[in-house]
Amino acid sequence: MDFEIGRSKRARRAYAFDDIAVVPSRRTRNPEDVSTSWTIDAFTFDVPVLSAPMDSVSSPEIAIAIGRLGGLGVLDLEGLWTRYEDAEDKLAQVRELEGDQVTAAMQKLYSAPIRPELIQSRLAEVRAAGVPVAGALSPQRTQEHYRTVVEAGVDLFVIRGTTVSAEHVSRSREPLNLKEFIYELDVPVIVGGAATYMAALHLMRTGAAGVLVGFGGGAASTTRATLGIHAPMATAVGDVAGARRDYLDESGGRYVHVIADGGLGTAGDIVKAIAMGADAVMLGTALARATDVPGGGWHWGQEAHHSELPRGNRVWVGQVAPLEQILFGPSPVADGTANLVGALKRSMATTGYSDLKEFQRVEVVVAPYRV
Amino acid sequence: MDFEIGRSKRARRAYAFDDIAVVPSRRTRNPEDVSTSWTIDAFTFDVPVLSAPMDSVSSPEIAIAIGRLGGLGVLDLEGLWTRYEDAEDKLAQVRELEGDQVTAAMQKLYSAPIRPELIQSRLAEVRAAGVPVAGALSPQRTQEHYRTVVEAGVDLFVIRGTTVSAEHVSRSREPLNLKEFIYELDVPVIVGGAATYMAALHLMRTGAAGVLVGFGGGAASTTRATLGIHAPMATAVGDVAGARRDYLDESGGRYVHVIADGGLGTAGDIVKAIAMGADAVMLGTALARATDVPGGGWHWGQEAHHSELPRGNRVWVGQVAPLEQILFGPSPVADGTANLVGALKRSMATTGYSDLKEFQRVEVVVAPYRV
Amino acid sequence: MDFEIGRSKRARRAYAFDDIAVVPSRRTRNPEDVSTSWTIDAFTFDVPVLSAPMDSVSSPEIAIAIGRLGGLGVLDLEGLWTRYEDAEDKLAQVRELEGDQVTAAMQKLYSAPIRPELIQSRLAEVRAAGVPVAGALSPQRTQEHYRTVVEAGVDLFVIRGTTVSAEHVSRSREPLNLKEFIYELDVPVIVGGAATYMAALHLMRTGAAGVLVGFGGGAASTTRATLGIHAPMATAVGDVAGARRDYLDESGGRYVHVIADGGLGTAGDIVKAIAMGADAVMLGTALARATDVPGGGWHWGQEAHHSELPRGNRVWVGQVAPLEQILFGPSPVADGTANLVGALKRSMATTGYSDLKEFQRVEVVVAPYRV
Amino acid sequence: MDFEIGRSKRARRAYAFDDIAVVPSRRTRNPEDVSTSWTIDAFTFDVPVLSAPMDSVSSPEIAIAIGRLGGLGVLDLEGLWTRYEDAEDKLAQVRELEGDQVTAAMQKLYSAPIRPELIQSRLAEVRAAGVPVAGALSPQRTQEHYRTVVEAGVDLFVIRGTTVSAEHVSRSREPLNLKEFIYELDVPVIVGGAATYMAALHLMRTGAAGVLVGFGGGAASTTRATLGIHAPMATAVGDVAGARRDYLDESGGRYVHVIADGGLGTAGDIVKAIAMGADAVMLGTALARATDVPGGGWHWGQEAHHSELPRGNRVWVGQVAPLEQILFGPSPVADGTANLVGALKRSMATTGYSDLKEFQRVEVVVAPYRV
Helix, strand or coil: CEEEEECCEEEEECCCHHHEEECCCCEEECHHHCCCCEEECCEEECCCEEECCCCCCCCHHHHHHHHHCCCECEEECCCHHHCCCCHHHHHHHHHHCCHHHHHHHHHHHCCCCCCHHHHHHHHHHHHHCCCCCEEEECHHHHHHHHHHHHHHCCCEEEEECCCCCCEEECCCCCCCCHHHHHHHCCCCEEEEEECCHHHHHHHHHCCCCEEEECCCCCCCECHHHHHCECCCHHHHHHHHHHHHHHHHHHCCCCCCEEEEECCCCCHHHHHHHHHCCCCEEEECHHHHCECCCCCCCEECCHHHHCCCCCCECCEECCCCECHHHHHHCCCCCCCCCCCHHHHHHHHHHHCCCCCHHHHCCCCEEECCCCC | CEEEEECCEEEEECCCHHHEEECCCCEEECHHHCCCCEEECCEEECCCEEECCCCCCCCHHHHHHHHHCCCECEEECCCHHHCCCCHHHHHHHHHHCCHHHHHHHHHHHCCCCCCHHHHHHHHHHHHHCCCCCEEEECHHHHHHHHHHHHHHCCCEEEEECCCCCCEEECCCCCCCCHHHHHHHCCCCEEEEEECCHHHHHHHHHCCCCEEEECCCCCCCECHHHHHCECCCHHHHHHHHHHHHHHHHHHCCCCCCEEEEECCCCCHHHHHHHHHCCCCEEEECHHHHCECCCCCCCEECCHHHHCCCCCCECCEECCCCECHHHHHHCCCCCCCCCCCHHHHHHHHHHHCCCCCHHHHCCCCEEECCCCC | CEEEEECCEEEEECCCHHHEEECCCCEEECHHHCCCCEEECCEEECCCEEECCCCCCCCHHHHHHHHHCCCECEEECCCHHHCCCCHHHHHHHHHHCCHHHHHHHHHHHCCCCCCHHHHHHHHHHHHHCCCCCEEEECHHHHHHHHHHHHHHCCCEEEEECCCCCCEEECCCCCCCCHHHHHHHCCCCEEEEEECCHHHHHHHHCCCCCEEEECCCCCCCECHHHHHCECCCHHHHHHHHHHHHHHHHHHCCCCCCEEEEECCCCCHHHHHHHHHCCCCEEEECHHHHCECCCCCCCEECCHHHHCCCCCCECCEECCCCECHHHHHHCCCCCCCCCCCHHHHHHHHHHHCCCCCHHHHCCCCEEECCCCC | CEEEEECCEEEEECCCHHHEEECCCCEEECHHHCCCCEEECCEEECCCEEECCCCCCCCHHHHHHHHHCCCECEEECCCHHHCCCCHHHHHHHHHHCCHHHHHHHHHHHCCCCCCHHHHHHHHHHHHHCCCCCEEEECHHHHHHHHHHHHHHCCCEEEEECCCCCCEEECCCCCCCCHHHHHHHCCCCEEEEEECCHHHHHHHHHCCCCEEEECCCCCCCECHHHHHCECCCHHHHHHHHHHHHHHHHHHCCCCCCEEEEECCCCCHHHHHHHHHCCCCEEEECHHHHCECCCCCCCEECCHHHHCCCCCCECCEECCCCECHHHHHHCCCCCCCCCCCHHHHHHHHHHHCCCCCHHHHCCCCEEECCCCC
């Protein structure tokens, strides 16, 4: 069903997580009997949670902590940790920025060059802890740095940008050929954001193990006001899950994981992402509220310090509880920002489902929030 | 009519009370000629009102008062009154909690054990007043305490949880078999919350006399943010009323009462609940505004003190008038929070109906509130 | 097109004036060439404006002023002017009420008896000024006072209540038989509020000259929260205009006037009422903003002082300009609250129409306001 | 698909820019490879931007600056610059107005007569700078002043009013016959606002080179509250683009440019206007935020000082950056108010398009903003 916007253009309705809700079924279940485990390639995780490669969330130390808690920490290999030896100091500087200077100061801080030896040492630190290692590069910098990353040793390689396509056109320089790149690489690749069926299908055909669904940011992003581009997440996840299903058939059985990335601020949002077909979630804002992550209550992404066209802000998300409590409770608050995994389990139990794959079939309704 | 949310998922639109309104017909009637009486099992009530089993609303004293006013007071048998001899003191403590300590302090207060002798004495107090006696347990505690309750003597037995299903699955312990339980019990059972046609139909098949429609809370609940689950009430009541009609046919004439529970903050909401097919309403917030109930202007439910995953808050609802005026006026305010029964009668009269069963047929329109 | 609200209920979408907008056509016209004249029965008015019979708006003096400005002033024959000799003093008292006492004090003031001799003298005052005379009674009091009214001499008789039906049912006393009443009366009758096609059609069959479209109030009303009843005005006017068309056919040519009453706060709302098919508008809030009406910036209706179930408030609407400027400008403000007739003319001219009857055909779009 | 508003009226849904968003496709592109050039008649511009002929935006000096930056500055020939020799002083006066006096003071300032010699000297100043010259008159004043304008020499002649039709009806004086006027004129004419398919088609048949799409104002306008008229921009642009396509066929190949005018406050809005089919945009608010335009952070249009029926306000839009940065960055903010052209290029690149004409085909979705 599409709508006529004007005589020369028709459009589909696209839905945000806030536009929908999960509804109970006729069966209930005990939360203890519910599994949230997730397996991608050779790796099995107790919880379907990846940390977003953003400086406010993922330091080497936090990546290790998340690994130990059963998830996957993903390092941003273009952030402060690979630009500065003393990243901690620089993080403190970002946290303390005030008023009008924020954007300009961040633009300056992030203009320092990326140092290959820091990529190596940061990844080595995580590897030494015995947890799965994952690092993220943008498509623009993948060719320059991927060898360093692979040599340092990663278990999962993440290519993440605002919008990543399998077919990038450039007159000035040879663009990254994703298909060849992934084929030659030894490690599984997770790539995105993709927000539409067709974009995701093409990414799946490159051989990616997983596709990030999103348009480059959540709470801290202003993509819609600056670029006019917006891909409401419930529809985006549902469309990419549709591409997974069709590609499964087309490829004779290759299952590409769908990872929702962006707009996942509460446990309720995570529940809805999986209900719409996601296999796992990449969390920024939701983890930035931990008391022990680098942001210290602040959250920002790479869009916030773009030199010509910043498309995001450093936003205050507050501090709720330590990381472990954010994930597993007990929750000191009743607003869906802590005990994310406990809430997911209870939601699955309340609607009668016992694992994530089954839960992708739960019924949803259109029921917009009233603010 | 359903909508494509994404390629892999379709959904119905679900409506809240705020999304709809009752419209006049071609006939009007005198309010004095209207009856609001409601009969369930052997009991007839002047007003179709049950008090919610919540500590902010239903003390033994208030249950008696509501019974005398023509409704049904329902005691929470897992609240402060069955945990403490000096429940009044504990209620005062809850009312006086401040700021950050509220959730933690409530979790502590409600961790005291439930004492069978208090269940008995609280119910006996209500029985002694000569009004119908009703008490509520959660499904998890029904097996442990129901004998005490039945021996103490109740006229109506209420099993109430966030979501109650006829088919609960548990690996760790034998779940409550509702059908056998209700069959063996001598008193009529009201059970819920159920929010969908299928869940309600299965509950009706267990032999319940009434089904509570809701998802576990109203103004004080944050189920949507924490669990991603939401069942807008107008649609939920209409669906469960549909199950009542179909079960009436299937059972050869057994009429199971539909009781709207949650989201009924004003007289207008009560009107809409009955317009959507409810036989009666269970009121929390609306009664919590009485000057003589225990909450003292505060309102909270069992979700607010869950030990691992609180899904509600103690909220300030204010104090409007004594209970009798809240129900029967005269109303000192014009916002639909007092003279609830007078408003219901006038609404029925204005649209030309003379009893509740007829009024379930009144016409409604989709007309969202603008905030 | 209707929607399933739940399995047991379907509903139409109903639209408020704020949900729609008028769109230009391919023709434009000079505002000076536009006529707003309106003829009902033997009376022709320069502007299709009736003042609402509310104490904040229509005193005898203001009724005269509106008559001289080309509209029709309608006196409330159950307000302060027919209860008190010194109505001016009582109006001053209402204006000066503060805080919590407002509702109770108004209930007291309006409990004084209606005095027939004051009905006569107030109407005589208007008649003496040589303008058309109109007075309004509620259906409940019409039988008691209509003789007094007719003897005092009115040109148009208004029967106005929250909801008026042609078929009122009462066990306690013989209700007003509108059809007989109107048949026997010598003066044309305007009756309402009616908000649906069927209710309006039945009122038209009683012989009424005009039907008021509304549900008993605008900005000052809380009917929706108290009674759950709401009839969004764009749909209500459109439905009643549909009844006018069908009754015209059924009656072999009797044209019953459709008068929008309520929810007309700005010039834009008046434009939309006529676009939806209204022949004229009855204005409360819009005139209450005049500096020379009795409300003095306050506005209230009869619902505000109901003894058992007040369904409205005394609300502050502000003071914008003298009555003449409110109607004809020049406007000192740009928010649609002054120069109402100038704005109507310009709107008609901008869309290419030259009289009110034609303008009822103008195209509208669904385009909800964003607040 | 249209909706029944009431029994006597049906309506289409109309969409604002805020109701829609652009979605990525399967291809991406480098922003440097994207062209934003626009050609109308004999003139080619680097950027598809016209400044709105409003005193807060377009002085002769700014028209020159915009020309040098690759756009088209359009002078208001009925503003302060053609009424006063010392327009700078008068602009300062408007900027300094306070509180209640604003509307009245502006009405007074703008009541001074338009002086032909000032029309000539202002246009000459722009011509002398070697950039394309454009001036705007309202339809009411076109006959009186067009000779002066043509003699002064303009490259593009703009006729701009709230709503302009090809068929204006007047009893008092001979209206402007647009078709004859344009036929006889030597310079290309841009005319509007038109907001519907049919109105635009008729304007295209007059021989206009371009049609302005709008209803007479953006952020500073209150047309909807005062006149009840509203033409949401996404639908309006899409409808007029449909008229362009149909007229192209009807005329055997004459391409009339569609220029969105109004409601374009951010880069995202500009992106959406072109996505809906616009060839270029006329910017008011977006340029009024420049630190070097005359408004000094204030913005107002001709509706704000109408003598009888003001339909707009002088509004504070703030000051963001110098004009050049507003257009080309770098942007100091992340809210879409600066680097408008950079954002447009990036949006085109992100969705895989390389020129404006192609980008008119980009996919959009219905995805209302939540405020």
